[in-house]
Amino acid sequence: MRSRPRRSLIPVAAVAASALVLSACAGDSEPTATGPTTGGTLVYASGDAEPTCLDPHVGGNYPQALLATQFLESLVSRDAEGEIVPWLAESWTVSDDALTWEFTLADGVEFTDGTPFDAEAVKVNVEHLQDPATQSSTGYLAVEKVASVEAVDDLTARFTLSEPDSALLESLSQPWLAIESPAGIARGMEENCESPVGTGPFVVDSWAKQDRVTLTRNDDYSSPPADALHDGPAYLDGIEWRFIPDSASRYAALQAGEVQVIDNVQPDVLVQAEGSDSLVELDAPRPGSSNRIELNSGKAPFDDVAVREAFIRSVNVDDAVSSLFQGTAERSFSPLASVEPAAYSDDSLFGYDLDEANTLLDEAGWSEKDSDGVRTKDGERLTLAFPVSTNQSIPAEVSLFEQLQAGAKDAGFDVQLDLLDLASWYAALGANDYDLVSAPYTKVGPDVLRILYHSDGIVPAPSGYFANHAQVDDTAVDALLDEASATLDEADRAALYEEAQADVLEGYYILPLYDQQNHFLLSTSVHDARALGTVSTPSFAAAWLS
Amino acid sequence: MSGSRAQAIVRWTARTVLRATVVLWASATLVFFITRLVPGDPAEAALGGPGSQASEEALDAVRQRYGFDQPLIVQYGIAMLALLRLDLGTSYALRQPVVQILADTVPGTATLAVLALLLAWAMALALTLSHTRSSRAGAAIGDTVEIVASAVPHFWLATILIAVFSTALAWFPPVSTGTPAGLVLPVVTLAVPIAGFLAHVMRGSLDEALSAPFATSAVARGETATGLRFRHALRHAALPALGLSAWAFGYLIGGAVVVETIFARPGLGRSLLQAVTVRDVPVVTGVVLVSALVYVILTVVTDALTRIIDPRIGIVTR
Numbered sequence: 077m078r079s080r081p082r083r084s085l086i087p088v089a090a091v092a093a094s095a096l097v098l099s100a101c102a103g104d105s106e107p108t109a110t111g112p113t114t115g116g117t118l119v120y121a122s123g124d125a126e127p128t129c130l131d132p133h134v135g136g137n138y139p140q141a142l143l144a145t146q147f148l149e150s151l152v153s154r155d156a157e158g159e160i161v162p163w164l165a166e167s168w169t170v171s172d173d174a175l176t177w178e179f180t181l182a183d184g185v186e187f188t189d190g191t192p193f194d195a196e197a198v199k200v201n202v203e204h205l206q207d208p209a210t211q212s213s214t215g216y217l218a219v220e221k222v223a224s225v226e227a228v229d230d231l232t233a234r235f236t237l238s239e240p241d242s243a244l245l246e247s248l249s250q251p252w253l254a255i256e257s258p259a260g261i262a263r264g265m266e267e268n269c270e271s272p273v274g275t276g277p278f279v280v281d282s283w284a285k286q287d288r289v290t291l292t293r294n295d296d297y298s299s300p301p302a303d304a305l306h307d308g309p310a311y312l313d314g315i316e317w318r319f320i321p322d323s324a325s326r327y328a329a330l331q332a333g334e335v336q337v338i339d340n341v342q343p344d345v346l347v348q349a350e351g352s353d354s355l356v357e358l359d360a361p362r363p364g365s366s367n368r369i370e371l372n373s374g375k376a377p378f379d380d381v382a383v384r385e386a387f388i389r390s391v392n393v394d395d396a397v398s399s400l401f402q403g404t405a406e407r408s409f410s411p412l413a414s415v416e417p418a419a420y421s422d423d424s425l426f427g428y429d430l431d432e433a434n435t436l437l438d439e440a441g442w443s444e445k446d447s448d449g450v451r452t453k454d455g456e457r458l459t460l461a462f463p464v465s466t467n468q469s470i471p472a473e474v475s476l477f478e479q480l481q482a483g484a485k486d487a488g489f490d491v492q493l494d495l496l497d498l499a500s501w502y503a504a505l506g507a508n509d510y511d512l513v514s515a516p517y518t519k520v521g522p523d524v525l526r527i528l529y530h531s532d533g534i535v536p537a538p539s540g541y542f543a544n545h546a547q548v549d550d551t552a553v554d555a556l557l558d559e560a561s562a563t564l565d566e567a568d569r570a571a572l573y574e575e576a577q578a579d580v581l582e583g584y585y586i587l588p589l590y591d592q593q594n595h596f597l598l599s600t601s602v603h604d605a606r607a608l609g610t611v612s613t614p615s616f617a618a619a620w621l622s
Numbered sequence: 623m624s625g626s627r628a629q630a631i632v633r634w635t636a637r638t639v640l641r642a643t644v645v646l647w648a649s650a651t652l653v654f655f656i657t658r659l660v661p662g663d664p665a666e667a668a669l670g671g672p673g674s675q676a677s678e679e680a681l682d683a684v685r686q687r688y689g690f691d692q693p694l695i696v697q698y699g700i701a702m703l704a705l706l707r708l709d710l711g712t713s714y715a716l717r718q719p720v721v722q723i724l725a726d727t728v729p730g731t732a733t734l735a736v737l738a739l740l741l742a743w744a745m746a747l748a749l750t751l752s753h754t755r756s757s758r759a760g761a762a763i764g765d766t767v768e769i770v771a772s773a774v775p776h777f778w779l780a781t782i783l784i785a786v787f788s789t790a791l792a793w794f795p796p797v798s799t800g801t802p803a804g805l806v807l808p809v810v811t812l813a814v815p816i817a818g819f820l821a822h823v824m825r826g827s828l829d830e831a832l833s834a835p836f837a838t839s840a841v842a843r844g845e846t847a848t849g850l851r852f853r854h855a856l857r858h859a860a861l862p863a864l865g866l867s868a869w870a871f872g873y874l875i876g877g878a879v880v881v882e883t884i885f886a887r888p889g890l891g892r893s894l895l896q897a898v899t900v901r902d903v904p905v906v907t908g909v910v911l912v913s914a915l916v917y918v919i920l921t922v923v924t925d926a927l928t929r930i931i932d933p934r935i936g937i938v939t940r
Contacts (some may be wrong), residue, residue, distance in 0.1 A: 121797075121886075125896070128671075128715040135669060208679030211669045216677060266717055285716070285726060286888035320797055320886040328784045328796035329886075467899065499662025499672040499901050538678035539666055 114311045116621040118602065121320040121329055123340030125467075129269035130280060130289070132252045133205050136214025138362075138518060138611070141251040142339070145613040146291055146315060147188075148254035148274035151179060151198070152245050153301035154520060154609040158417035160245045161302035164193065164255055164275065165233075174240035174564055181231045185299045187257035189273045193299075195227035200258040202235075210265070217527075218247035240562040242569055246521030249610045275299050277310040277617040289317040297617075305604055306618035315616060327597070330355070336602050336621070337614070341595040343404045343472045349597055356598045358614065360607035361591030363415050364519040365528060366408040367473070369480075369587040372511050374534065374547030377458060382440040384584035387460070387512075388426060390433035390487035396479040397590060400472045405590040411525060411577050413591050415612070418522035418570045420577040426587070433487040442488065451488030459490045462512040465501035469514060470593070477514070506540035513545050516592045520610050522573040526557040529580050546585040553579050642918040649914040650705055650907055654698055657903045665690050667714035667900040688714065701907075710911070711904035715897070720908040723893060728912065731890040734881070735874040737805065738812035739867065745817035750824045750859065751851060764825065771818025776880040780811045784884075798887035808885045812877045816870045820863045828859035857931060864927055868920040875913045 124139040132140040132148070151165040165179040185193040202225045205215040221241040226234045237244070247253060260273030271280040277300075278291040292314040300307045318335060320326045326338040327345045341349075341357070349355045377383045397407055409426055412419035437443070442451040442458050451458040464477060474495065481491040491512070496504060504510055517524055527533055531554050533544030553576055560572035580586060594612050598605060605619040658664070662672060668684045669676040676684075685691045689700060704711060710720035753764030787807060788796035798804040831837060832855050840854050878891030890909055897905035 125671075129717070135671060135674065137671065208677055208683055211676060211680050211684070213669060213675045216680075217675055269717065284888070285723075286892050287886075318797075318886065321892075322884040322886070324781055325784060325796050325884050325886060328788050331789055332792060332796055334795060334797065334799070497662075497899055499666070499899065500660065502666075502672045503661030503663075537675045538681045539669065539674050539676055540663065541673055541675050543675075 112306070112311050112604065112618075112620040113622065114620070115313055117314045117316055118312050118337065118616055118619060118621065119316045119318060119335040120337045120616075121318045121326045121335040121339070123321055123323060123326055123338070125321075126286065126319045129265075130283065131256065131265075131268050131272040132254060133201075133210055133212050133215050133256070134265065134269060136212060136216075136252040141611050142613050143289060143317060144251040144254055144272070144274075145276075145608060145615055146278045146317070147276040147280055147294075148251060148256060148272065149276050149299060149301075150251065150254045150610070151181075151248045153303065154246070154249050155303040156609050158415070158609065160249060163249075163301040164299060168245075170564065174242075174562065175237045177235040177237070177244060178228070179233045179235070181233060182299055183231060185275050186296065187260065187273050187275055188279045188294050188296075189257050189259055191257045191259045191273075193255065193275055194230045195233040196230075197255060197258050198233040199225040199227050200261060201253075201255050204256075204261050205253065212252075214250075215252040218250065218253055240564070242561055242564050243521050243523030246519075246523060249520050251611060251613065278312075278315060281314070286319065288319065291315040291317060300617060301608075303609070304617060305606065310617055311620035312616060330597060330599065333599070336599040337596060337605070339594075339596050339614075340470075341597050342470060343401045345597070346404045346595055347402045354600050356600055356602075358596040358598060358605070358607060360594045360596065360612040360614070361413055361415055362516070362518045362594050362612050363413050363521070363610070364524040365517040365592070366410055366413050367514060367516045367589045367592050368408070368411065369512055369514050369589065370546040371585055371587070372508075372513070372545065372547055373583075373585055374549070375508065375511075376456075377442070377453075377460075378511055380440055381584055382436045383442070383458075386433040386436035386440070386487060387484060387489060388584055388587050389429045389436070390489065391480040391483045391587070392428040393426070393476075393480065393587065393589060394428070396476050396483075400476050400479070401590070404595070405593055408588040408590050409581075410588055411528070411580050411586060412522060415591070415609075416522055418573045420574045420581075422578065422581050425581055425584070430486060437488060445488055448490070449485070449488060450490040457490055458488055459492060460484075460511040461492050461494065461504075461509055463494045463496050463501050463504040463510050464514070465498055466495050467498040468501075468516070473514070473589075476589070502541065505542075505545065506536060510545075514589075515543075515545055517543060518592060518611055522570075523561065525573060525576055525580075526561055529576065529585070530554055530557045546580075548580060548583065548585050550579065550583070638922055642915075642922075645918055646911060646914050647702075649910050650702065651698075653907045653910045654701055654903070657898075657901060657906050658694060658697075660901075662901045664688070664714055664901040664903050667902045668717075671715070671900050684714075705911075710908045713897070713902055713905045715900050715902045716905070720904045723905060724890075724908050724912055727888060727890045727893050730888050731875070731878050731882070733805070734808055734812065734878060734887070734889065735871060737809045738816070738874055738877075739870060741809055741813035742816035742820060742870065743863075743867075745813060746820035746824055746863065749817065749821035750828055751856075753825060765822075768818045768822040768825070771814050772816075772822060773818075774815055776811055776815070776877050777884060779814060780807070780881060780884040783807045783811060796885070798885045804885075804887075808881045808887060811881050811884075812874055815877075816873065820866060820870070823866060824859045824863045827862055828855055831855035831858035834858075861928060861932055864924050864931070868917065868924045871920050872913065872917050875916075 127140045130143060132144040149164055152160050153163045155161045164182055166182050168177055168179045170177050187193060202219055202222055204210050205212050205219050221237045221239055223236045223238045228234050257273035260268055270283055277294055277297045279294050281290040281292045283289045293310045295309050297309040323342045329335045330338045371378045371384045373379055394407055397405055409421040409423040410419045437451055442453045444452045446452050477493055481493055484491050517528055527543045529544060529548045531549045533542055534547050536542040556572050556576040560569050563569045601622050603620050605614055605616055607614050665681060665684045666672050666674045689697055712719055713723055753760055784796045787793045794806045795804050798808055840850055878889055879895050882889040882891040893905060894909040
């Protein structure tokens with residue numbers, strides 16, 4: 077029975093990820109064991125923001141990925157062990173210079189509008205992502221190193237890269253790079269946003285804004301990923317994908333039996349649901365970065381590594397996490413999510429030690445204290461601006477930051493928490509008005525380290541966005557990340573990423589907290605739902621209702 | 623005589639329309655500058671929301687398309703000219719005409735608001751009539767109920783109602799499903815605070831009216847206690863409450879943001895919340911204009927109703 081998996085959650089990717097399959101629990105708790113039954117509509121209640129466009133090529137965020145997983149498919153997937161496995165591409169080869177990749181595509185697959193899936197479709201999709209008119213953000217970045225795609229024959233697509241990219245397969249596995257029907261794309265953005273056409277187990281039937289997206293079964297479905305639980309058309313007649321933004325209402329709807337699956341389950345609800353024999357939890361932490369507080373090393377006072385270490389030593393994260401998340405989140409000591417096989421942890425750097433923090437600050441010249449107990453140096457107060465996005469940080473996390481603020485006060489830090497809406501928060505980051513920030517980043521594979529810690533990431537994108545919030549500017553880290561990007565050998569690549577992670581941790585640039593929380597609650601009437609090993613979105617391709 | 627009356631009506635109408643236009647223009651202007659002066663780039667609304675990493679070309683295309691490359695005052699002029707043509711523009715984020723978004727969401731919110739206002743009036747009347755001139759203890763209970771009801775926050779009340787009537791008793795669905803049963807909890811949530819407020823105001827005036835000399839003379843003419851309350855005093859008591867109903871409607875639109883989110887109902891409030899989050903200026907402007915328009919219309923209507931109920935105020939005077 078793994079309805080409460082969190083006690084046994086071990087931060088080893090293989091174990092955590094394989095625990096994502098739910099079938100075992102439902103089988104144990106109910107004596108039916110008659111096997112899957114066809115029919116029925118699953119009602120899913122999402123607490124994520126409603127997408128403004130269902131085509132994940134446009135923009136490219138997590139709410140789009142959640143929905144796209146039900147009706148779009150990618151060239152490759154990633155299994156529970158973190159291995160890239162075939163999906164719409166059956167196999168691939170890469171040239172010795174790592175600049176030419178040839179993908180052999182699955183034969184006989186059709187999009188749900190009848191268009192055949194072929195190499196030309198792959199070419200059209202990559203070009204769609206690269207076209208500025210598509211307004212792609214996530215997918216566009218992921219195919220930045222792809223110079224061109226050529227349809228060698230119907231079932232062979234050749235990617236030519238401008239420079240080697242060891243993350244290419246991981247990038248292509250993401251729902252934001254899913255392959256859509258060229259005829260669907262040709263309808264234009266407005267129509268394609270309403271009902272993108274893919275090869276997946278379900279089809280978008282209709283979208284009632286602010287209410288629900290109705291998905292129906294693709295009766296001709298034939299292209300599951302290599303690690304699928306089931307390989308024909310879905311058992312479900314369809315999915316009603318509802319948008320219920322309030323956490324308590326979502327849980328009430330689940331209890332009332334109006335919906336069978338809810339996402340964005342908050343710690344208080346997880347605790348309430350504990351012990352229920354009609355609900356099962358699916359804990360599917362997102363890949364990419366861990367949730368961590370980044371310390372802005374690009375300006376005073378955190379340009380001094382001793383002050384960074386002092387801050388990290390002054391806050392008791394373990395106690396705060398266990399009291400506020402009530403055992404639903406495991407502490408992390410890594411820049412990467414625990415589902416990443418390349419994740420490297422070092423808990424020895426993050427022990428709570430107020431005396432050590434005080435000594436470090438004294439030695440760093442922050443030896444005076446003003447009447448409020450805040451340390452000063454040359455008349456400057458030791459103030460830390462901490463803008464917090466209420467869209468990205470759940471209430472428990474905001475409370476966690478408040479507890480850390482109180483802890484840091486004991487060492488003489490004046491942490492200024494500022495709760496902001498998303499647009500204001502990004503504006504504060506863009507203006508370099510922060511010393512601390514929490515900004516998780518979801519991406520498949522360790523290449524997220526390049527985005528977050530390469531000095532290139534300090535330079536803002538045209539929109540003002542930049543990802544290296546810790547402003548790590550270290551030629552050694554840059555060199556490791558560049559080399560890892562060009563290294564296809566898995567073991568060599570992992571070793572390089574491990575070294576880069578060690579540098580980031582030992583430089584006290586970040587304070588890891590926990591994985592990006594991604595909890596689902598399912599009624600026990602839902603069987604064989606699972607989270608994909610890519611961006612941990614749930615798939616109902618094999619699900620059935622009892 | 624009748625000529626001057628007609629003239630007065632024309633003058634009153636002209637003045638009312640002018641005032642309404644000024645209110646709408648001021649609302650649109652405030653919204654335009656507030657949404658543009660707070661941090662955040664509306665161009666990103668069209669590129670997947672704040673934090674977009676879109677390319678320079680994509681960003682340029684969007685800025686050019688929506689005129690963000692023009693000086694703010696020019697953008698303002700363009701926006702106001704469009705409003706004069708009743709063109710509310712296209713949502714940056716949803717890529718739909720704002721008029722269509724409003725057409726889709728107004729009916730849901732209007733249903734909610736009208737039902738909530740009716741229920742609030744019913745509850746307020748019941749509270750008023752049952753507690754006026756009652757014993758000191760009765761009056762104290764009435765006071766407490768009214769004050770607590772008018773002060774209770776929507777989000778708290780909604781959560782309690784869901785916990786009691788959905789989760790525990792299973793009488794009503796926790797999320798609005800489009801069935802009449804789904805309307806009950808959201809309507810009650812919105813109605814309770816307004817009912818408390820209306821009842822408090824009404825009971826004060828009713829007490830006053832019942833002590834007035836005309837009440838004594840009515841009783842002297844043989845009017846019963848019930849008849850006195852319904853036929854005479856209530857008319858006086860309802861006047862200030864009626865004036866407050868227009869204000870209450872504005873309060874309902876604000877409450878709709880919370881209630882529609884908690885009960886997952888499609889509506890104006892949720893559109894507004896989503897639009898503000900991503901700086902989707904045309905949608906914010908559209909929702910605010912609709913709210914302002916409704917507010918203006920209700921003010922005019924309650925004003926007219928007041929004149930009908932209270933014959934002392936003629937249409938010509940003031």
